[in-house]
Amino acid sequence: MSDLKRQLEQPGAESASYFDAVIVGAGFAGLYMLHRLRELGLAVRVYEAGSGVGGTWFWNRYPGARCDVESLDYSYSFSEQLQQEWKWTERYPSQPEILRYLNHVADRFDLRRDIQLETRVTEAVLNEATGRWELRTDTGDRVSAKFCIMATGCLSVAKVPDIKGLESFQGTWYHTGRWPQEGVDFTGQRVGVIGTGSSGIQCIPVLAEQASRLVVFQRTPSFSVPACNAPLSPEVEQYKKANYVEYRRKVRESSFGADYPCNDKSALQVTREQRQLEYETRWRNGGPSFLLAFADLITNKDANETAVQFVHSKIRELVHDPAVAEALMPTDHALGTKRLCVDNNYYATFNRKNVTLVDIKKTPIEEITPKGLRTQGAEYELDSIVFATGFDAMTGALLNIDIRGKAGQTLKEKWGEGPRTYLGLMTAGFPNFFTITGPGSPSVLSNMIVSIEQHVEWIGDCINYLRGHAFDQIEATVEAEEAWVAHVNLVANYTLFPTANSWFLGANIPGKPRVFMPYIGGVGAYRKKCEDVAAKNYEGFAFSSSSTPTERVAATGT
Numbered sequence: 001m002s003d004l005k006r007q008l009e010q011p012g013a014e015s016a017s018y019f020d021a022v023i024v025g026a027g028f029a030g031l032y033m034l035h036r037l038r039e040l041g042l043a044v045r046v047y048e049a050g051s052g053v054g055g056t057w058f059w060n061r062y063p064g065a066r067c068d069v070e071s072l073d074y075s076y077s078f079s080e081q082l083q084q085e086w087k088w089t090e091r092y093p094s095q096p097e098i099l100r101y102l103n104h105v106a107d108r109f110d111l112r113r114d115i116q117l118e119t120r121v122t123e124a125v126l127n128e129a130t131g132r133w134e135l136r137t138d139t140g141d142r143v144s145a146k147f148c149i150m151a152t153g154c155l156s157v158a159k160v161p162d163i164k165g166l167e168s169f170q171g172t173w174y175h176t177g178r179w180p181q182e183g184v185d186f187t188g189q190r191v192g193v194i195g196t197g198s199s200g201i202q203c204i205p206v207l208a209e210q211a212s213r214l215v216v217f218q219r220t221p222s223f224s225v226p227a228c229n230a231p232l233s234p235e236v237e238q239y240k241k242a243n244y245v246e247y248r249r250k251v252r253e254s255s256f257g258a259d260y261p262c263n264d265k266s267a268l269q270v271t272r273e274q275r276q277l278e279y280e281t282r283w284r285n286g287g288p289s290f291l292l293a294f295a296d297l298i299t300n301k302d303a304n305e306t307a308v309q310f311v312h313s314k315i316r317e318l319v320h321d322p323a324v325a326e327a328l329m330p331t332d333h334a335l336g337t338k339r340l341c342v343d344n345n346y347y348a349t350f351n352r353k354n355v356t357l358v359d360i361k362k363t364p365i366e367e368i369t370p371k372g373l374r375t376q377g378a379e380y381e382l383d384s385i386v387f388a389t390g391f392d393a394m395t396g397a398l399l400n401i402d403i404r405g406k407a408g409q410t411l412k413e414k415w416g417e418g419p420r421t422y423l424g425l426m427t428a429g430f431p432n433f434f435t436i437t438g439p440g441s442p443s444v445l446s447n448m449i450v451s452i453e454q455h456v457e458w459i460g461d462c463i464n465y466l467r468g469h470a471f472d473q474i475e476a477t478v479e480a481e482e483a484w485v486a487h488v489n490l491v492a493n494y495t496l497f498p499t500a501n502s503w504f505l506g507a508n509i510p511g512k513p514r515v516f517m518p519y520i521g522g523v524g525a526y527r528k529k530c531e532d533v534a535a536k537n538y539e540g541f542a543f544s545s546s547s548t549p550t551e552r553v554a555a556t557g558t
């Protein structure tokens with residue numbers, strides 16, 4: 001068994017710790033990666049910026065935060081005992097319940113002893129002489145690791161817009177993605193929410209119940225479908241748990257990593273009545289499978305328009321004031337090309353007397369003032385402002401770290417015109433550097449847990465292969481990477497996705513290259529590709545042995 005962990009204390013020099021692998025982040029990805037590498041006998045250190053485990057679910061504690069993938073699907077499958085013993089209480093898990101689950105996982109698998117909390121990795125530099133990654137943290141740690149694995153999450157860098165006057169605001173402001181751990185009581189307050197994506201749409205109905213007045217500043221309306229959340233029925237739980245093995249197999253081979261009913265018909269091949277019935281049934285069942293009502297909703301503009309019209313008609317039904325209803329109807333993008341939102345009572349919230357919708361496309365925000373917020377034409381006095389303004393998605397967390405590969409090339413330079421990866425797992429020039437659910441993989445277009453497990457297992461197997469073959473390094477080849485990037489773009493361009501100004505394309509961050517980042521080819525097809533690559537001795541990857549003989553011996557366990 002290899003165990004390279006050791007402390008080097010040199011008088012007068014900083015001390016450095018040596019590990020087989022460093023994992024950055026202790027959310028769903030980091031926790032399972034640690035467990036997997038420990039099973040392989042590696043010495044691992046996890047660094048986590050938060051003061052607890054949980055990643056996304058540690059930070060996003062805003063009122064109403066909930067996952068829109070069902071509980072029994074949004075959970076690990078790697079341990080039969082774990083999936084049988086954990087009891088979810090609702091159809092869709094709330095943030096507190098997911099965080100409890102992840103803490104349970106950390107305890108159950110004794111993971112905490114290798115996790116260093118409240119420590120942010122600031123630098124990861126490849127030492128080409130030793131073939132090892134040298135990392136530094138904001139607490140002054142120096143570590144050396146053969147493998148550097150980024151489990152930094154796709155939506156972890158919160159984006160607060162640059163609005164004039166924010167520093168003068170005398171109330172308190174929050175970002176949904178950096179919510180205070182102790183929670184916030186808005187009872188009796190005048191609250192402004194900026195942003196109406198998934199986070200805004202989830203918190204607005206809950207805030208409306210607490211606040212004396214809620215002002216929603218909407219720049220672009222989103223499409224939202226009802227969640228139809230409910231307590232988890234014992235029958236459903238029993239059935240799924242009894243059939244978990246087969247069920248999990250099915251979702252791994254599916255398009256989105258969930259058991260959504262797919263319709264293989266075109267929306268344009270059926271009668272108007274049949275179409276309405278299909279949409280209505282899915283609307284009543286709730287959840288994101290609305291997008292799969294017909295096979296061509298994300299590839300054909302006319303087909304998509306039928307879904308748009310259906311949702312518009314629902315908004316008209318649900319919102320009493322026709323002008324407010326009109327303002328809530330998205331008209332600038334096709335349904336699903338920005339992340340489809342899933343809500344609990346969102347549209348009806350605008351019928352409340354204490355809720356006001358402000359269309360800031362028509363009357364833009366001019367500034368934040370000491371007392372509130374001024375738009376063109378009106379001033380709103382506020383005690384609190386909630387920014388539900390999203391994230392520097394997919395690449396933000398990686399590029400915030402000073403990552404340097406071969407010849408000192410930074411990841412920022414390499415990805416200057418958009419992320420370039422082979423399979424979203426590795427990038428050429430950065431050997432032994434892995435990204436879990438990196439750009440170029442299905443990630444955010446799938447049930448994240450299914451995609452995380454697949455990546456963690458692939459990376460674990462790959463490291464094991466290296467050891468078994470006495471290789472020290474693996475690296476994506478430039479040719480394989482170029483072909484994969486071209487394929488990712490080709491598939492994206494076959495859909496309507498690139499037509500919307502979404503965070504999938506980096507369009508929410510000024511100056512970010514406009515590149516469609518996730519892979520839309522489907523979870524099942526992608527998994528098959530990764531398996532084929534591994535079966536062909538990691539086709540498209542190059543191997544080398546640049547470490548010292550001692551390390552090579554240790555690495556092969558001989």
Ligand code: N01
Pocket residue numbers: 066067068069155161162176194195196197198199200202218219220339342360388389390391444503508
């Ligand atoms: O962020 P977003 P989010 N002035 O980027 C607006 C996942 N998630 O945190 O569209 C005014 O979607 C912006 O307006 P516009 C999920 O993948 C999942 O809501 O740029 N407004 C938009 O309305 C999701 O997609 C769950 O014109 C500004 C909003 O802020 C992803 O996280 C729950 C602005 C940002 O929407 C991100 O969702 C929550 C400005 N300067 C999140 N800048 C579930 O599982 C931005 N906006 C259910």
